[in-house]
Amino acid sequence: MGLVASQTKGMCMRSVFFVLPLLSFALLSAAEVSAQKTFRFRGGESVTIVVEGRETLGAANQGINAQQLVTADGYVSGPAFGTVSLFGKTILEATDILRDAVVKKTGRLNPQVSILIHSVPDEKRERRTIYVLGEVKTPKAIELPFEQNYRLAACLAEVGGPTLEADLNRVKVLREKAGRIEAQEIDCTRFALAGAEHLGPLLEAGDVVVVERAETVTFTGEVFKPGVVTRQAANLPQGTPFLLSRALMAAGGLKPSADRQQIRLLRLRPDGQMAVGNYKMSGGRIENDPVLQSGDVIEVALGQGITILGGVGSPGIYYELGDLPMTLSRLVALAGGATLKAKTTGVLVVRRSNPGTPVTVNLRGVIEEGKLAEDIRLEPGDMVFVPSSTF
Structure with missing residues (x-):
């Protein structure tokens, strides 16, 4: 046309x-x-x-x-x-x-x-170009067709979309007018939706689109989704404190194997030294929940499990479930229950704190007779042995 x-x-x-x-x-x-x-x-x-x-x-x-x-x-x-x-x-x-x-x-x-x-x-043809820089997958100059301009969403799609670290809440469009550079800040969080190419302002030749890096923290260790977490992923608008608890939710939360007493926050200080803080989770909450800074690294250590061997369906190492205390009966249930030949009247518990003096527990009395006082609480590092009858 x-x-x-x-x-x-x-x-x-x-x-x-x-x-x-x-x-x-x-x-x-x-x-x-x-x-x-x-x-x-x-x-x-x-x-x-x-x-x-x-x-x-x-x-x-x-x-x-x-x-x-x-x-x-x-x-x-x-x-x-x-x-x-x-x-x-x-x-x-x-x-x-x-x-x-x-x-x-x-x-x-x-x-x-x-x-x-x-x-x-x-x-x-006169070159009509838009420049896209920053946190996009393929930063480049886009040559506009002779009779066509792009909307901002289509422009971002042309360069492969934003990276995981992109701050889509504040995408800048720089435009020269009368010898001055004017900057417009645009919320592009909806642009990732399918069919959103029609969204955003119409760009002009010479415009520069800058997608800046968002506030990011990195999780390592015993979380369900280790890696980079952005303020956007945590659903935190600008001005809202970037709390460790909110970032942890965006990282999928702690695995059962996580050591809830050892959540370490590593932060590089301006003097080049590394500051280390240790935080604990209790009752589903992080004590003294800190405000994170961009670049922080959160390290969640592997907790010590509780080992169960002998006459159970699935011997192995098990971890506490969140903040629920791990009792002997709960551990046996997690391990698939006692086998038919298991001698549940004489279950041995070896404490990490006192390995030389095993404790004998009548698990049958706990389960069948309701003697809950004998359902001892286990600690990380303990070992349980359920003996089996040979005939």
Whole structure:
């Protein structure tokens, strides 16, 4: 679809059109209006120049419609306007020149002149570029098609989308106006949704899009989703404290194997030294829940499990479930229960704190007779042995 500009003498307002089949007219899109303002004739363009109007002596309307190539040095010719140079002119400037030439050559009153551009040689096209920088997958310059501009969401999609560390709450669009750089800050958090390419402002040639790095912390160790966590992933708007508890939720929470008494916060100080803080989780809450800073590393250690061997369905190492105390009966249940040959009246518990003196527990009495006082609480590092009958 080509571009057309038309103007009638004596009118203060210019109208800008593009041609549809059968020479019907419709308003240009904002992108095409932008192209009209930036395009300049460089020679080699294929154009049709339409001149319509009434001659001074009252003759009937006459139309002149001829497709031609603009010469290499920018000239066009026609019986209604002679030979004129359009080199370096915008479409609207060229329309003014042609209209004045028609008035001078034919004496027509109120001539209407339209220029339809069919094609532009690639080497003569003015480069229309948007630059995308920062936390996107493929930062680059985007060349805009001749008659097309991008909305911000489509621009981000063109560069592969944001990285995990991108701050989509504050994407900046830098634009030069009257020799000054203006910055617009845009919330792009909805742009990742499918079909969102129509969202965001319409970008212009020369715009620079900057996606900055978000506040990020890194989790290692016994969490379900180790790696980078951003403020956005934790659903924390700007100005809200970036608490360890909220970041931990975004990291999937602690694994059962995590040592809830050893959650270490590592922070690099301005003097280059590493500050280390230790935090504990109790009752589902982090004691003295700290405010995190971008760049912090949270290390969750592997806790000591409790080993159970012998006559159970799945011998092995087990960990406390959250803040629930690990009792002997709960451990046996986690291990698949006692086998048919298990001797549950004489279960041995070897304490980490006193390994030389095993404790014998009547687990059958706990389960069948409700002697809950004998259902001892186990500690990380303890070992339990359930003996089995040999016959």
